[in-house]
Amino acid sequence: MSDVESGWHDQRVPDNPRRPVPAHRLPPSARTALTWCAVAGLTLVLWAALGAGPEPAHGQPPGSLRLAGWPRLVVAALLALPLRWARSRPLPVLAAVVLGFLAVTTSHARIEQAWPLVLAADALVALVAATRPRHVAAVAATATLVGQEAVWQRELWASGGAPRLLAVGMLALTALIALLVLLAWVAGTMVRQRRDHAAVLREHAATQAAAAERLRIARELHDVVAHGIGVIAIQAGAAGRVIGSRPDAARDALAAIETTSRDTLKGLRQLLGGLRATEVAEPAGLTGLAGVDRLAETTTAAGVRVEVRWRGRNRPLPSTVDHSAFRIIQEAVTNVVRHAGTDHCRVLIDHRGEELCVEVLDSGGGRAAGAGESGYGIAGMRERVALLGGQFSAGPRPEGGFRVTARLPLLEAAR
Template sequence: MPVPASMPSAPDPPLMQRLPRAARAAVTGCMVAVPALLLYAAIAGGAEPSHAPAAEGAALAAVAVAVAAVVMAAPLAWARSRPSAALGLLLAEAAASTAAGLRAEQVWPLFPVTGLLAAAVAAARTPRAGLVAALATGAVQETVLQVDLFRDGGWGRVLAPGFIGLTACLALLVMLAWLSGTYVRQRRAYGEALRSHAATRAVTAERLRIAREIHDLVAHGIGVIAIQAGAGKRVIDSEPERARGALTAIETTSRETLRGLRTMLVILRRTEPESASVAEAEPFLGLAALDRLVTTTADAGVHVEVRHCGARRELAEAVDRSAIRIIQESLTNVVRHANAGHCRVTVDWGLDELSVEIVDDGPDTHTQDTKAPLPEAEPGTGYGIRGMQERVALLAGDFTAGPRPEGGFRVAARFPLPTTGAR
């Protein structure tokens, strides 16, 4: 049995979390320093000319403006971890600056910064939080602009066509920021849903694979043991030698089944792939073990005739394993259900496909019909034919099973062979 495939890995952490601490500190410093420089230039450049004669007064004013710019940009240090709080503080600063008499062109760096923070909130928080952040950002920005325009020229300036267009552009930019953040959030949620779905499918596929392996491994051995136990019980007094042979077959089959179960448990408990092969420890791993499978079936009282058509060659591991498992399960059904004394196994080694056919001469006592879809099985029903169907379907092959008109049951599977026959 192959080593189970690893589960889908967790998504990589964000870029900032993968950076060293010093690099993250440098990025955060730039996030504060660049807006602070822009604010300093905007506030100083938009101030009214001062009539203070002393150069010392100008120097003090420049220091005060620099300090104010740094304080106003300081909330950006928490933009990555607390974008909502940083956005609220910056919007409050913009409103307070307007109330203090600063013009809109003196606080314009806050406009793109708050727009980006609104996008960050929409991307990282709930849809309602993102919408509230966008509406608050648009309201504050429009208020700052309209108040500044009204102070300069009243309603005539506010309603001027050029400034109406500026107002519309400002609202449009905020809307675009909100849409961008919403898109990022939806893409992230979609990616998480895909990963969750992939993980669920992987778990389901692995459970089905384990169920098939356990069924194929145990069903044949238990079937042979049950037949031999019944035969030995009937002849234990009259024919001790036959009873002794039945007990020998039971011992051999039970040891092989137990060895296969132990091998499977070792593989399932393995946390990392190992180079050591377990092929020798698992019974009936490929078509090379067909003769041994025929012998154990004969011990259960069913004569098996094997026919090979075409030149034998090395097969891909998945095809080799599935072929022997289908033959094994079919022979198990013959032993347990068909009440047949003879069975024929045909292996056709074609150029581009491998075909196997199992035919018995017993009455039609098989209980499942593969023409119908595969509903969820109820407790107590068999899984053998369903497992064979799943194995063939995984390899893009064809599978049929059903009673023959002349009597008995027929199972046939066809596997397309890859261009490279290497394992």
């Protein structure tokens, strides 16, 4: 049983699985600030790189793109600006960065001057792999790799032909460019797989929470209704048997049916009101041990006398312990009425130092309590006690009858 059983938990799988869902989102203003910082950083790095080319020799065509002052800053800013939309539109931004890289390198810029764009494109490949379908990410990574390698091979060919192209150092750099793109794609894919796995876990947790909530509602409905219906059935049978010979007794039975029906309806209303509440704790307003005397009265009126004994110093209890203790007593007494075949039972409520002990005894010879068709008798009581970290036992007594005992720790419930 999950600890989410005490209430509703809103754990939905994101509607758009393409978008990353971190555990702790940054506020929008912080994300915007970080994005603009990335744009500014890439602008400055590009500004420095575009001005780092060697001076052409006298009478030789320029071997690198050389811009001075403001024009170089404007070009760098235009190349970096698409990063502003990287998170929301990674594919178009990747295309813009790759096209910018191709434009710069075909305008007499050496690949060394455009290395910031190479790294930016690789980072965008990782982002695409993390946020877009696998086949889309594979196509984007392949296109990026082809563009970068084409520029690199063209530059090698222009600077020395086949010998330059096949030099060991140049082959190593060729492999490095491919390796960087591959690593970016793998890293993004791993992020996506982790996010998908987290989504599956969230969906599983939501399913468990819903199942636990349904079980809690079923148990509450059983606890609220079963006792009242049992008493009503007994009183109705008694009224039917004596309505002709003892009309006064029949009227008393009908009055008990009316009272029990009202109490059951009140319990249902309290339960439904608690289910509508937004809190995840045990619904407020449900009956606690203060209702034991009323329970004893209605059960006695049904023909089974309930003797209630209190021990220890009566003090305020955690609401979960108070409510669960009453439900355990109610269910045990209901089982006595329905199954024990006796006209008497005893309820003991013992306030101990750090725990509350409740016990229901009878001396009947009927079938074991909880052996009915509903399946929520002993199992439901055992679940209540387990949720509070307590101890539960139920079984026949050596001297005859049946005993139900629950020990509920107070400190555990107060946490």
